[in-house]
Amino acid sequence: MKAALQPIWVGLFAACLCPLFARADTIYLKNGRQIQATNTVRQNGKVTFETAAGTMSVPESVVDHIVSGDVPIAPQKGSNSAAADLQMAPPSSDASDAASVLQSILRNGVIDERALAQIDASAATGAAGALARAIEAESAASRFELERSSLAAALQHGERALGFAPGQLPLLLNVAYLHLRRGEYQPALDLLEKARRSDPNSSDIGKLTGWADFGLNRLADAVAEWTRSQQQHPDPDVARALEKAQRDLNVENKFREGRSAHFDLHYYGEAAPELARDVLRVLEGDFEDISTALNYIPKEPISVTLYTNQLFQDITHAPSWVGALNDGRIRVPVQGLPGVTPELAHVLKHELTHSFINEKTHGRCPAWLQEGAAQWMEGKRTATATAAELLSMYDRHEDPSLSVLEPSWINLQAGFAKEAYEWSLAVVETIESASPGDLERILDRIDEGASTENAIRATLHSTYADLNSATADYLRKLR
Ligand SMILES: [Zn+2]
Numbered sequence: 099m100k101a102a103l104q105p106i107w108v109g110l111f112a113a114c115l116c117p118l119f120a121r122a123d124t125i126y127l128k129n130g131r132q133i134q135a136t137n138t139v140r141q142n143g144k145v146t147f148e149t150a151a152g153t154m155s156v157p158e159s160v161v162d163h164i165v166s167g168d169v170p171i172a173p174q175k176g177s178n179s180a181a182a183d184l185q186m187a188p189p190s191s192d193a194s195d196a197a198s199v200l201q202s203i204l205r206n207g208v209i210d211e212r213a214l215a216q217i218d219a220s221a222a223t224g225a226a227g228a229l230a231r232a233i234e235a236e237s238a239a240s241r242f243e244l245e246r247s248s249l250a251a252a253l254q255h256g257e258r259a260l261g262f263a264p265g266q267l268p269l270l271l272n273v274a275y276l277h278l279r280r281g282e283y284q285p286a287l288d289l290l291e292k293a294r295r296s297d298p299n300s301s302d303i304g305k306l307t308g309w310a311d312f313g314l315n316r317l318a319d320a321v322a323e324w325t326r327s328q329q330q331h332p333d334p335d336v337a338r339a340l341e342k343a344q345r346d347l348n349v350e351n352k353f354r355e356g357r358s359a360h361f362d363l364h365y366y367g368e369a370a371p372e373l374a375r376d377v378l379r380v381l382e383g384d385f386e387d388i389s390t391a392l393n394y395i396p397k398e399p400i401s402v403t404l405y406t407n408q409l410f411q412d413i414t415h416a417p418s419w420v421g422a423l424n425d426g427r428i429r430v431p432v433q434g435l436p437g438v439t440p441e442l443a444h445v446l447k448h449e450l451t452h453s454f455i456n457e458k459t460h461g462r463c464p465a466w467l468q469e470g471a472a473q474w475m476e477g478k479r480t481a482t483a484t485a486a487e488l489l490s491m492y493d494r495h496e497d498p499s500l501s502v503l504e505p506s507w508i509n510l511q512a513g514f515a516k517e518a519y520e521w522s523l524a525v526v527e528t529i530e531s532a533s534p535g536d537l538e539r540i541l542d543r544i545d546e547g548a549s550t551e552n553a554i555r556a557t558l559h560s561t562y563a564d565l566n567s568a569t570a571d572y573l574r575k576l577r
Contacts, residue, residue: 360400381391391475392541405431428453459545486577
């Protein structure tokens with residue numbers, strides 16, 4: 099399913115001035131959400147796509163429409179720019195008569211492509227001597243171009259040599275090395291894995307694998323590879339690189355906290371420092387929005403903790419349907435996310451709304467109003483299909499009573515939790531569409547000591563039962 103739409107690369111080999119583009123799609127869901135994705139495929143009633151968080155799919159029934167378009171992406175996203183500065187000598191080659199081989203394919207100081215093509219052609223017979231000669235000639239041409247820093251040409255010759263003997267270690271190492279010099283860390287890593295299968299103990303493989311890991315920002319892996327490679331065969335290039343990677347790793351391990359104007363951020367496990375900075379930036383923007391909407395500014399910095407998924411479950415003991423949690427501190431599982439995805443942005447704004455409401459009402463706001471308002475603020479709106487489901491529930495007199503939805507939902511069954519969220523959102527939509535600002539007035543009255551139903555009565559002149567019936571009227575218009 100993944101391969102049906104490949105990203106289209108434009109200008110990859112043209113001048114570096116032109117930006118790289120990947121086919122990107124915006125998936126508009128019926129609930130008003132948007133998802134930025136690539137490789138979007140409709141199949142078997144599902145829409146499957148790639149996001150920064152991995153491959154995902156949603157039922158086609160929740161998708162409103164999909165807009166395809168090209169958006170620029172940064173080249174070599176996520177790679178470590180320091181890896182390009184590493185000084186590493188190419189793997190040693192044992193060609194003894196390299197100079198004479200090179201002379202036979204040089205003409206006026208450049209590679210004689212015709213002579214080389216003839217040598218390659220005679221190798222096609224499969225005769226051992228001819229094959230060996232072609233490998234030597236292409237390898238010599240590759241080294242020649244490398245010395246002139248013509249990396250693309252060096253890679254082309256290196257790949258041709260490898261084509262003649264696909265499993266040969268020095269040829270694999272040469273092509274991997276050239277990929278590394280070009281900042282192509284993943285292709286290099288693939289070749290090095292193949293090389294390792296043929297010679298598990300080569301220190302050259304460790305040296306280059308460490309470089310690829312370093313380029314891919316896998317600092318701990320790079321340190322492990324280089325340490326092992328140094329034990330096998332000490333190398334001054336590797337010693338320098340290892341020292342640098344070790345230093346970066348120490349910094350990364352220490353960077354476990356961040357601070358901005360309104361937030362204290364903590365994170366555990368594998369969350370990356372770039373993600374933490376991104377999260378703070380997004381939260382500061384949300385802070386402005388929510389303080390305007392609710393006419394309130396929290397007095398204390400808000401604590402936010404980012405977790406890996408497993409750690410989140412272990413520490414919070416939250417039911418599996420809880421995607422994030424706010425118990426005075428915003429707790430968000432972020433495993434595997436390289437940055438703030440649209441999904442995570444929704445979660446952050448949702449949880450931050452809870453923090454505002456908690457503080458504004460001194461913890462007196464009931465669960466249904468908290469969740470309805472948080473979904474409203476994150477930008478969620480009732481979809482047509484959901485409106486129909488909620489209405490038929492109402493018509494069967496099975497709409498949830500708002501008094502039942504007042505206490506904490508942490509023990510709700512997953513199926514009922516879904517209905518509770520959807521109904522609460524619809525109620526807040528009903529309130530805000532009738533008279534924007536009533537939400538804030540209701541919260542003020544709750545803070546002053548009124549029960550929620552009394553705060554509703556004083557603001558909207560409705561009972562809980564009236565409010566449910568007004569919600570049904572609102573939903574009928576959405577259908
Ligand atoms: Zn919530």
